[in-house]
Amino acid sequence: MTGSVDLAAQQLAASTALAARFYSDTSLITVEREHIFARNWQLIAGISQLSGAGDHVVADIADVPILIVRGNDDRLRGFINVCKHRAGPIATCDGRAAKALRCRYHGWTYGLDGALKAATEMQDTSDFDIHSIHLAPIAVDTWRGLVFAALDPQMPLAELFAGTEKHLGNRDFSHYEFERKVSYPVPCNWKVYADNYLEGYHVPHVHPELNKLLDYRNYVTETDRWHSLQYSPMESAGNFYGDGIALYFYLWPNLMLNILPDRLQTNRIIPIAVDRCRVDFDFYYPPDATAEAIKLRAQDQRFSDDVQAEDADICERVQRALTCGRYQPGRLNPKRENALFHFQEQLRSAYREAGVS
Numbered sequence: 507m508t509g510s511v512d513l514a515a516q517q518l519a520a521s522t523a524l525a526a527r528f529y530s531d532t533s534l535i536t537v538e539r540e541h542i543f544a545r546n547w548q549l550i551a552g553i554s555q556l557s558g559a560g561d562h563v564v565a566d567i568a569d570v571p572i573l574i575v576r577g578n579d580d581r582l583r584g585f586i587n588v589c590k591h592r593a594g595p596i597a598t599c600d601g602r603a604a605k606a607l608r609c610r611y612h613g614w615t616y617g618l619d620g621a622l623k624a625a626t627e628m629q630d631t632s633d634f635d636i637h638s639i640h641l642a643p644i645a646v647d648t649w650r651g652l653v654f655a656a657l658d659p660q661m662p663l664a665e666l667f668a669g670t671e672k673h674l675g676n677r678d679f680s681h682y683e684f685e686r687k688v689s690y691p692v693p694c695n696w697k698v699y700a701d702n703y704l705e706g707y708h709v710p711h712v713h714p715e716l717n718k719l720l721d722y723r724n725y726v727t728e729t730d731r732w733h734s735l736q737y738s739p740m741e742s743a744g745n746f747y748g749d750g751i752a753l754y755f756y757l758w759p760n761l762m763l764n765i766l767p768d769r770l771q772t773n774r775i776i777p778i779a780v781d782r783c784r785v786d787f788d789f790y791y792p793p794d795a796t797a798e799a800i801k802l803r804a805q806d807q808r809f810s811d812d813v814q815a816e817d818a819d820i821c822e823r824v825q826r827a828l829t830c831g832r833y834q835p836g837r838l839n840p841k842r843e844n845a846l847f848h849f850q851e852q853l854r855s856a857y858r859e860a861g862v863s
């Protein structure tokens with residue numbers, strides 16, 4: 507099969523899975539970095555992590571180190587976390603209440619607005635104007651209490667979330683507190699992990715305990731322009747999540763928002779190599795210091811860890827099988843794999859735009 511054939515747009519009812527080469531071709535790492543990750547919004551933090559002046563978080567987008575900081579004027583700003591002198595790191599970890607941003611290499615000091623304020627021992631330099639030097643800015647925006655950044659955004663952040671209000675109403679996570687991050691290395695291409703998240707088809711087979719909580723028969727999967735949503739009423743009365751609906755949003759290209767009653771869990775898939783990724787789980791809850799709430803959170807995180815282990819195991823096996831040279835793309839289930847189909851159509855479209863053949 508030639509490239510142009512396996513990248514052609516498909517119809518759901520007649521669809522087949524993405525060809526195996528997209529999970530093993532190392533040249534796609536650069537294509538995806540430049541055409542997918544650099545051009546789209548990436549979740550960086552919860553707003554509670556950036557509540558006061560000088561609070562800052564560091565991250566990487568498409569392998570570019572970035573920094574988000576709240577200024578003295580209360581504005582959030584994002585910068586490339588690379589010093590204008592000789593590429594030293596401005597911040598090496600998240601922090602609170604910094605008065606200024608001091609490069610860790612030779613101590614040049616920038617204000618919270620990114621303007622260079624002081625350059626150590628540079629007084630003998632000719633034609634050196636510190637007022638002309640500024641950290642390179644990047645786009646920053648917020649959505650319902652979550653902070654996003656983008657290197658070369660192709661659309662406003664609000665457009666990414668268009669349609670999500672149908673299920674979220676005016677629900678907002680600004681008052682939620684960030685509790686903890688857990689990072690899982692997974693030995694698979696980042697798209698294997700995404701594919702797996704995007705269908706509940708595997709839940710009865712891979713996640714027996716999760717399956718008891720969800721009502722698989724009434725499990726619904728919807729797609730919109732930039733996201734898909736899987737949701738299910740909770741089945742067993744008295745389960746530790748209480749009554750309500752579990753909403754699982756997938757936002758292009760690599761973000762999951764798992765929303766349950768009084769819980770927000772975000773997952774971000776970070777590509778590491780063609781056959782490796784890292785998945786960052788961040789747990790947010792409304793403020794509640796009661797013993798009961800603390801117990802439920804511990805239970806939530808243990809349960810999440812068990813489900814993740816089951817997903818990581820199946821993803822590792824699928825990655826090996828996809829790259830064994832004996833797999834041809836199989837037919838998709840239109841009822842259960844429509845969100846996966848939607849994601850793979852987005853990928854095909856991005857590859858076509860990038861000139862992949």
Ligand code: FES
Nearest residue numbers: 589592594609612
């Ligand atoms: S690289 Fe930042 S001060 Fe030298």
Ligand SMILES: [Fe+2]
Nearest residue numbers: 702712713817
């Ligand atoms: Fe799963």
